[in-house]
Amino acid sequence: DTGVSQDPRHKITKRGQNVTFRCDPISEHNRLYWYRQTLGQGPEFLTYFQNEAQLEKSRLLSDRFSAERPKGSFSTLEIQRTEQGDSAMYLCASSLVLAGSYNEQFFGPGTRLTVL
């Protein structure tokens, strides 16, 4: 199966620790999105990449958050000095953006973060 994969699926950490999540998009997809879903809410956009360039960041993405996509393939999302409010499901999606055509976003299974 060559869908979007995310690692780890679950992460439990203590407040103040740093965590890093990885997303592997569908091969050759040039666009990659990160969303965050807190309990009882819908997913909210965090940031997206076009190849290796990070083109937009939501105001939800505080200075403690950093995302990279160094070679335009996989992406990492790091949270420094985690807080209990960071507890959420972090979803990754990818798409192949071609001019003039509809571009479907495919979601990964998510990484569920619990900050104690």
Added chain:
Amino acid sequence: AQKVTQAQTEISVVEKEDVTLDCVYETRDTTYYLFWYKQPPSGELVFLIRRNSFDEQNEISGRYSWNFQKSTSSFNFTITASQVVDSAVYFCALRPNFGNEKLTFGTGTRLTIIP
């Protein structure tokens, strides 16, 4: 700014009943897409349907049907003859046709089908 409102937080119906999930949206874009996703307890988002703002023709697919009304900015979703496996959280979402194409989701409706 884009906004999606799902006023129904939770709905419970007895198996085999029909149920309609409401969705109202706001956007300044002239062209856009609307979606319904299903999120079962396992957590993954399952794509159900996509609608282009150009296409107001309503559709039926098996037990699912959708009612898109641009005049009222609504995109409602109906399940007929509900089944226990339909129990999940359902999200309505909106995204522009161009640019960043980021999805804006509603807060979801938790649907419980009672056997």
